[in-house]
Amino acid sequence: MSLIDSISLPRSIRLPRVDGLIQWIVPLAIIAIWQVASVTGFVPTRVLPAPSDVVLAGWKLLLSGELVRNIWVSFWRASIGFLIGGSIGFAFGLANGLSQLSAKLTDTTLQMVRNVPHLALIPLVILWFGIDESAKLFLVALGVFFPIYLNTLHGIRTVDPQLIEMGRIYGMTDGELFRRVIFPGALPSIFVGIRFALGIMWLTLIVAETIAASSGLGYMAMQAREFMLIDVVVLSILIYALLGKLADSASRVLERLTLSWHPAFQKR
Amino acid sequence: MQTALRTSLPETELASRANFAPHARVVREERPVQASGLPLSIRGLRKSFGDNEVLRGIDLHIPAGQFVAIVGKSGCGKSTLLRLIAGLDKIDAGSISFGQDIQPKAIQPEDIRVMFQEPRLLPWARVLANVEVGLGRDRASQDAHARAEKALTEVGLADKRDQWPSVLSGGQKQRVALGRALVSRPRVLAFDEPLGALDALTRISMQRLLERVWRDQGFTAILVTHDVSEAVALADRVLVIEEGRIAHDVVVNAARPRQRGSAELAGLEGSILSHLLSADDRT
Ligand SMILES: Nc1ncnc2c1ncn2[C@@H]1O[C@H](COP(=O)(O)OP(=O)(O)OP(=O)(O)O)[C@@H](O)[C@H]1O
Numbered sequence: 001m002s003l004i005d006s007i008s009l010p011r012s013i014r015l016p017r018v019d020g021l022i023q024w025i026v027p028l029a030i031i032a033i034w035q036v037a038s039v040t041g042f043v044p045t046r047v048l049p050a051p052s053d054v055v056l057a058g059w060k061l062l063l064s065g066e067l068v069r070n071i072w073v074s075f076w077r078a079s080i081g082f083l084i085g086g087s088i089g090f091a092f093g094l095a096n097g098l099s100q101l102s103a104k105l106t107d108t109t110l111q112m113v114r115n116v117p118h119l120a121l122i123p124l125v126i127l128w129f130g131i132d133e134s135a136k137l138f139l140v141a142l143g144v145f146f147p148i149y150l151n152t153l154h155g156i157r158t159v160d161p162q163l164i165e166m167g168r169i170y171g172m173t174d175g176e177l178f179r180r181v182i183f184p185g186a187l188p189s190i191f192v193g194i195r196f197a198l199g200i201m202w203l204t205l206i207v208a209e210t211i212a213a214s215s216g217l218g219y220m221a222m223q224a225r226e227f228m229l230i231d232v233v234v235l236s237i238l239i240y241a242l243l244g245k246l247a248d249s250a251s252r253v254l255e256r257l258t259l260s261w262h263p264a265f266q267k268r
Numbered sequence: 269m270q271t272a273l274r275t276s277l278p279e280t281e282l283a284s285r286a287n288f289a290p291h292a293r294v295v296r297e298e299r300p301v302q303a304s305g306l307p308l309s310i311r312g313l314r315k316s317f318g319d320n321e322v323l324r325g326i327d328l329h330i331p332a333g334q335f336v337a338i339v340g341k342s343g344c345g346k347s348t349l350l351r352l353i354a355g356l357d358k359i360d361a362g363s364i365s366f367g368q369d370i371q372p373k374a375i376q377p378e379d380i381r382v383m384f385q386e387p388r389l390l391p392w393a394r395v396l397a398n399v400e401v402g403l404g405r406d407r408a409s410q411d412a413h414a415r416a417e418k419a420l421t422e423v424g425l426a427d428k429r430d431q432w433p434s435v436l437s438g439g440q441k442q443r444v445a446l447g448r449a450l451v452s453r454p455r456v457l458a459f460d461e462p463l464g465a466l467d468a469l470t471r472i473s474m475q476r477l478l479e480r481v482w483r484d485q486g487f488t489a490i491l492v493t494h495d496v497s498e499a500v501a502l503a504d505r506v507l508v509i510e511e512g513r514i515a516h517d518v519v520v521n522a523a524r525p526r527q528r529g530s531a532e533l534a535g536l537e538g539s540i541l542s543h544l545l546s547a548d549d550r551t
């Protein structure tokens with residue numbers, strides 16, 4: 001996805017200084033319009049609080065320490081779930097991409113499980129784990145597993161066979177072949193999987209925390225709803241958006257660093 | 269891992285190479301840096317793909333250091349022959365042996381190199397690292413860098429050592445591939461239409477480069493090409509393959525450096541082309 005973004009940007013509009021700022025124009029404009037609409041009473045504050053109220057609510061929660069605690073809990077759940085699901089998905093992707101036997105053994109099963117929407121398992125997961133931490137981690141890991149598994153598998157299977165033959169001709173051992181040819185060749189596809197997985201990670205976490213949790217951002221939003229604190233509800237949603245964006249940016253930076261050989265990432 | 273790698277490349281390759289080199293390690297240290305070409309003998313070589321009998325008994329002897337070109341119409345089995353020589357596919361019947369008319373000598377995998385029409389460079393490795401790949405088992409040695417740089421200089425790309433392959437032109441990529449093939453000082457170098465994808469001018473300068481490195485290093489060269497004029501310009505001997513056999517074996521005696529478009533070469537080119545065309549009319 002990112003490859004296409006960066007290719008389609010024509011040279012002429014890439015002014016170096018403005019470049020980093022340009023993407024913030026639209027969000028800032030939206031906030032400004034929203035503020036005006038709230039202050040003038042065009043949008044009733046019972047429907048949507050003014051941005052300033054949201055910031056104020058955020059400030060209060062920050063002072064009480066509640067905000068940081070909840071963000072930290074959500075962040076921790078997201079990361080651990082991602083790590084667990086991601087590494088298992090990566091491991092299966094590697095195994096099934098490299099070994100026909102392993103693929104024959106497990107791929108069909110995994111494809112079948114993939115067709116069950118993982119959020120449909122929530123009732124079952126609650127029965128199994130209660131509203132324990134493991135319930136959330138399980139759901140996030142399950143959601144993250146498939147995009148990483150599928151894209152790792154796809155990446156490895158689409159490595160140019162001519163390059164693999166070249167590596168063999170030049171006497172690479174299996175390990176070298178993996179390190180120097182197969183893994184770097186699969187990396188662009190693995191990154192696509194990671195970025196998909198990050199999206200699914202937040203989605204899963206929001207749903208899970210809203211339904212079954214006693215801490216975290218989703219829980220904070222649900223509590224606020226019970227007390228009709230609409231500014232806190234909106235605040236939670238905005239923080240989710242911000243964290244999602246942050247995770248995506250981090251993966252982009254990583255992508256740029258590791259794929260600097262790729263024509264799409266070279267300086268123009 | 270094993271299974272997938274095998275499906276992309278038959279395991280016989282490594283096995284057949286190992287057969288050439290029973291005492292590999294020992295001989296390697298004694299070998300002079302400037303190793304000369306190896307002679308090559310092929311006897312009764314056959315290869316089929318299913319019902320398709322591609323090679324039906326190839327008999328061929330190539331003396332050490334000779335430059336041989338192989339021509340023939342598309343699909344006649346030129347690439348197949350080359351892959352068998354390079355040990356990339358399994359032989360159905362017959363034999364290929366190197367160095368039989370001198371005393372039996374151990375052959376290293378590094379002694380036989382192939383170059384294809386596609387450069388097959390690793391896009392994620394800089395030019396110099398790509399050339400180092402060609403060192404085979406010597407990749408980890410201390411002088412790997414120096415040797416790769418020397419090979420890059422030989423192909424005239426020393427200034428591109430830190431570039432990514434994606435920024436190179438087609439001709440430059442093919443020169444990097446040549447550097448990678450040369451860096452281990454091979455004794456047999458097989459080319460499968462290495463210049464097929466290049467424009468006319470780049471082709472000619474690459475032909476000169478090929479001839480120069482061949483004369484400098486003295487390896488045995490086997491060049492598969494579609495271009496008969498390229499064949500007569502470079503080779504000592506042109507083989508025409510028809511119906512799975514060597515139908516014509518034409519010696520090119522013209523002195524080097526050769527004058528492109530000279531009457532002598534043009535005459536040879538004409539007679540080889542007429543062989544090819546008459547074979548085409550018969551089918
Ligand atoms: N791996 C393979 N599996 C099945 N058939 C093959 C395989 N490789 C080659 N062949 C067949 O063998 C025949 C000879 O192929 P080869 O590639 O050697 O021809 P070629 O002389 O190199 O042709 P060209 O000049 O077009 O490159 C063709 O009919 C081809 O279809």
Ligand SMILES: [Mg+2]
Nearest residue numbers: 346347348460
């Ligand atoms: Mg061919």
